[in-house]
Amino acid sequence: MADMKLTKQSENYSEWYNQVILRSELADYAPVRGCMVVRPYGTALWENIQADLDARFKETGHVNAKFPLFIPMSFFEKEKEHVEGFSPELAVVTIGGGQELEEPLVVRPTSETVIGYMYAKWIESYRDLPVLINQWANVVRWEMRTRLFLRTMEFFWQEGHTAHATAEEAEEETLKILDVYTTFARDMAAVPVIPGLKSDSEKFAGAVRSYSIEAMMGDTKALQAGTSHNLGQNFAKAFEIDFVDENNTLQYCWTTSWGLSTRFIGAIIMTHGDDQGLVLPPRLAPTQVVIVPILRKEEDRAQVMEAVNRLFAELKAAGIRVKVDDRDNVSPGFKFNEWELRGVPLRFEIGPRDVESGTVMTARRDMPGKPGKKVMPQENVVQWTGDLLEEIQQAMYDKAVAFRDAHIFDPQDYAEFQQSVEDGWAFSWWCEDAACEEAIKQDTKATTRCIPLDQPQGEGVCIHCGRPARRKVYFARAY
RNA sequence: CGGGGCGUGGCUCAGCCCGGUUAGAGCGCGCGGUUCGGGAUCGCGAGGUCGGCGGUUCAAAUCCGCCCGCCCCGACCA
Numbered sequence: 001m002a003d004m005k006l007t008k009q010s011e012n013y014s015e016w017y018n019q020v021i022l023r024s025e026l027a028d029y030a031p032v033r034g035c036m037v038v039r040p041y042g043t044a045l046w047e048n049i050q051a052d053l054d055a056r057f058k059e060t061g062h063v064n065a066k067f068p069l070f071i072p073m074s075f076f077e078k079e080k081e082h083v084e085g086f087s088p089e090l091a092v093v094t095i096g097g098g099q100e101l102e103e104p105l106v107v108r109p110t111s112e113t114v115i116g117y118m119y120a121k122w123i124e125s126y127r128d129l130p131v132l133i134n135q136w137a138n139v140v141r142w143e144m145r146t147r148l149f150l151r152t153m154e155f156f157w158q159e160g161h162t163a164h165a166t167a168e169e170a171e172e173e174t175l176k177i178l179d180v181y182t183t184f185a186r187d188m189a190a191v192p193v194i195p196g197l198k199s200d201s202e203k204f205a206g207a208v209r210s211y212s213i214e215a216m217m218g219d220t221k222a223l224q225a226g227t228s229h230n231l232g233q234n235f236a237k238a239f240e241i242d243f244v245d246e247n248n249t250l251q252y253c254w255t256t257s258w259g260l261s262t263r264f265i266g267a268i269i270m271t272h273g274d275d276q277g278l279v280l281p282p283r284l285a286p287t288q289v290v291i292v293p294i295l296r297k298e299e300d301r302a303q304v305m306e307a308v309n310r311l312f313a314e315l316k317a318a319g320i321r322v323k324v325d326d327r328d329n330v331s332p333g334f335k336f337n338e339w340e341l342r343g344v345p346l347r348f349e350i351g352p353r354d355v356e357s358g359t360v361m362t363a364r365r366d367m368p369g370k371p372g373k374k375v376m377p378q379e380n381v382v383q384w385t386g387d388l389l390e391e392i393q394q395a396m397y398d399k400a401v402a403f404r405d406a407h408i409f410d411p412q413d414y415a416e417f418q419q420s421v422e423d424g425w426a427f428s429w430w431c432e433d434a435a436c437e438e439a440i441k442q443d444t445k446a447t448t449r450c451i452p453l454d455q456p457q458g459e460g461v462c463i464h465c466g467r468p469a470r471r472k473v474y475f476a477r478a479y
Numbered sequence: 480c481g482g483g484g485c486g487u488g489g490c491u492c493a494g495c496c497c498g499g500u501u502a503g504a505g506c507g508c509g510c511g512g513u514u515c516g517g518g519a520u521c522g523c524g525a526g527g528u529c530g531g532c533g534g535u536u537c538a539a540a541u542c543c544g545c546c547c548g549c550c551c552c553g554a555c556c557a
Contacts, residue, residue, distance in 0.1 A: 004506090004518055033549080088555070110557085144480090144555060151556065204557090212557095227557065261557055294516050333517040340517095351516055361516075369517095 006341070008275050013219040014147075020269060021148045024278050024342045034146035034153035038262065041342065044286035046156065046262060050136065052188050052284075053158060053260065056180045062132040062160060067114050069138075070105040075113035078238040082112065085205020089141040091153075107140045112206065112231070112257055115161045116239035123253060126165050126245045130173070134160040149266035150223070150479050157261035163241060163253040167232070170254035171209075174230040177258040178211045181226035189264070190281040190397035191215050191271045192404055193225055194474060196450030201434050204257075208232035214449045214474065216404040217270035220424040222449045222476035225267045228258035266479075271400050272366075278343025279365050281396055282389040289315060289322040289385060290344045292335045294351030303355045311348070311360065311381050318382040320389070340365060345392050346385065354378075366392050366399070408474075417463050417475070421446035425476040429460030429469035436464045440475065449474040 006023070007015045021027050026042035029035075038046065054064070073092065076083045091107040094100060108114070119131060140154045160177060164170040178195050185191040193213035203210035207229040215225045236242065236252040245251050272279040282288050293308045295301050308324055315322040323344075325335050332349070339347055349361040360381070364372035376384055407424030411417040420426035421444050430436065430448065441447050451473045462469045 085556095139557085141556075145553095155557070157557075224557070259557065263557060292516095296515060328515090331515050331517090331519055333515080333519080335518090336516095337518045349516060353516075 004337075006275060006277060009218060009273070010275075016273075016275075017266075017270065018148065020273055020277050020341070026265065026269075026278075027148050029148075032153070034143055036148050036152050036154075038156070041286060042265065045265060045268075045280070045284060048284045048286065049188075049264060050158070053180070053184055054134075054136075056184060057134050057158075057160065060132075060176060060180065062134045062162075065133045065135055066137070067108075067111050067118070067135055069108055071108050071111070071114045073104040073106055075117060076106060078113065079206045079235055081234070082206035082238075086110075086141075089143065091140045091142055108137070109139055109141045110257070110259070111135065111137070111139075111159055112161065112235055112255075113239070116235045116241055116255070119161075119163050119253070119255075120239045120241045123163060123241055123243050126243055129163060129165045129243060129253065130169065131163040132160075132173075133162070134158055147266075147479075149262055149269070151263070155261050155263065157259050159257060159259045162256045163236070164255070165243065165245065165251070165253070167254050170232070170256050171230055174209070174211060174228045174256045174258070177256070178213065178226075178228040181213050181228065181258075181260055184260075185213055185215065185225060185264075185267075186397065188281065188283045189268050189271075190283075190393055190400060191225065191267055192397065192401045194450060194452050196452040196474070198227075198450055199432070199434070199437060199448040199473070201437060202448060204229045206231060206234050207257075208234065212450050214476075215267050215271060216407060216425065216476075217267070217479070218273060218403075219270070220407045220476075222425065222474070222478040223263070223267050223270065224449070224478065225264055226258075226260040229256060231255045231257060272396055273343075274368065276337075276368055277341035279396065280343035280345060282345040282393045285321065285343065285345050287321050287323045287342075287344050288389055289320060289346045289348060290335075290339045291322065291324045291348045291350060292332055292339075293324070293326060294332050294349055295328075296352055300352045300355070304350060304352060307355050307378065308350050311350070311378065314381055315385060318386070320382070320385060336363075340368070345389060362388070364388070364392055366396050411463065414463060418444055421475055421477060425449070425474050426463070427472055427474055428463035430471070430473040430475075431462035431465055431467045431469050432471070432473075433462075433465070433467075436462060440464050444475075445477050446475045447478055449476050449478060 006019050009016045025039045027036045027038050030037050086109050090109060093105040136158050138154055138156050143151055143153050146152050162173050182193055182195045185193045193215045195213050198210040198212055209230045211228045212224045213226045215223050217223050233252040233254060235255050241253045242250055243253060291308050291312055293304050295304055312322055312324050345365045347363040354360055358378045360376050360378055362374050362376050409420035409424060409426055411420045411426050417426050417428060437448055451471050455471055460469050
């Protein structure tokens with residue numbers, strides 16, 4: 001019985017995280033160390049994320065394509081910072097068909113290089129620009145320490161790769177996508193994020209500038225939930241992606257890349273989850289409403305199931321993702337706990353009492369226990385269910401914002417700063433010197449998360465060294 | 480790659496120190512009954528090369544050696 005209960009977040013957050021994922025059947029460990037199987041429930045969630053993001057990419061003019069899994073080793077050597085950044089984590093194929101290969105093939109850790117190679121072939125004139133391609137793919141990075149969803153050796157993501165005629169356009173694209181990610185996180189996942197610029201030490205290997213969206217998890221650690229890079233002309237020069245402009249002058253393209261991965265599922269889990277398990281935002285939840293019939297006597301069955309099936313059909317016809325749990329080998333109480341563990345936003349209980357009174361007992365996942373329970377009429381079920389789901393979506397976002405804001409501090413001196421990054425995040429002036437950043441990391445384990453696009457007025461002094469500082473930055477311990 | 484821990488039915492573990500009949504428990508699983516508004520209950524049942532290889536011994540889950548794998552903590556990371 002004791003092992004029916006989940007480890008509490010306050011007891012051991014990372015144990016809670018692992019248990020929630022395994023028990024809710026989002027994912028499981030694969031036979032290969034560091035790899036995971038995304039189970040049907042997790043895949044359904046990812047597909048909802050995909051569908052929404054994909055629509056947003058298309059709205060902003062992007063198209064999808066598929067590039068190969070294998071990349072010639074030599075491609076990685078063309079861009080100096082890129083190879084330095086990635087070589088420690090490459091998986092390399094050296095044998096094919098029983099023969100040693102002439103040139104080893106890298107299993108893609110990201111696709112800038114192959115895509116750059118292809119862009120060089122495809123782009124000739126300014127009339128070919130911009131090229132705005134996205135791909136949904138899996139990538140492999142050899143990792144020391146892995147965590148389900150947060151850091152696995154193989155992960156699933158989308159990677160966008162664009163090429164432009166001017167530096168301004170490339171920067172505009174980079175920021176446009178950062179905004180797509182920010183909006184998606186806020187409106188669909190109810191995950192508040194801070195969009196901002198990465199420090200030099202945190203930026204993508206080969207980028208001129210990297211931007212990210214940063215989210216606060218339930219243990220106050222930061223999670224980089226999506227990234228967008230302005231690659232300048234670095235890859236264009238390495239792969240000779242060039243074009244002739246209106247004046248017939250040969251120019252290098254300006255490229256960008258951006259990605260959001262299955263790690264985002266980790267963000268959803270740790271932003272909203274509670275001691276009961278997952279809490280999924282209605283807009284992304286694979287199942288939005290679960291109906292549990294309560295059958296006390298065999299004579300009740302027909303009437304109860306009639307009401308259950310009728311409401312199910314109405315909701316389904318209205319496009320609400322609804323499921324009836326009619327298993328007869330587990331008790332209603334067991335089902336309540338199980339669907340709570342799995343984060344379904346709304347639960348309906350329908351029993352003989354409801355049949356008699358024409359009602360439905362509803363329970364909100366985001367408000368555990370009595371406060372979240374309410375008796376509703378069977379009439380207008382589509383209307384009020386839709387309203388309730390939206391209310392839950394909004395309440396989840398508000399709660400996450402309140403939690404985050406309560407854990408962001410503005411320390412006045414370095415002693416306070418050290419306490420701040422123990423209790424949450426510090427939002428502080430920083431001199432932007434890498435040495436200072438490193439010293440802070442050594443002292444506190446906190447790193448710069450991002451320099452937010454929204455900056456306060458004025459100037460200050462660096463929280464660590466006291467030198468003049470132009471911008472404020474978020475410092476936090478991060479996943 | 481350094482430090483620590485662990486490998487026994489699907490899962491969590493007991494048994495090992497001190498070798499000795501058919502290797503146990505709880506949970507889960509299957510069948511049947513009574514149940515069902517917050518993790519029901521009773522009965523019957525299926526399921527194990529004790530991580531692998533070698534050694535010691537009349538006898539090894541238990542003692543010894545080697546190997547493999549996993550987990551946790553540190554240096555790198557979407």
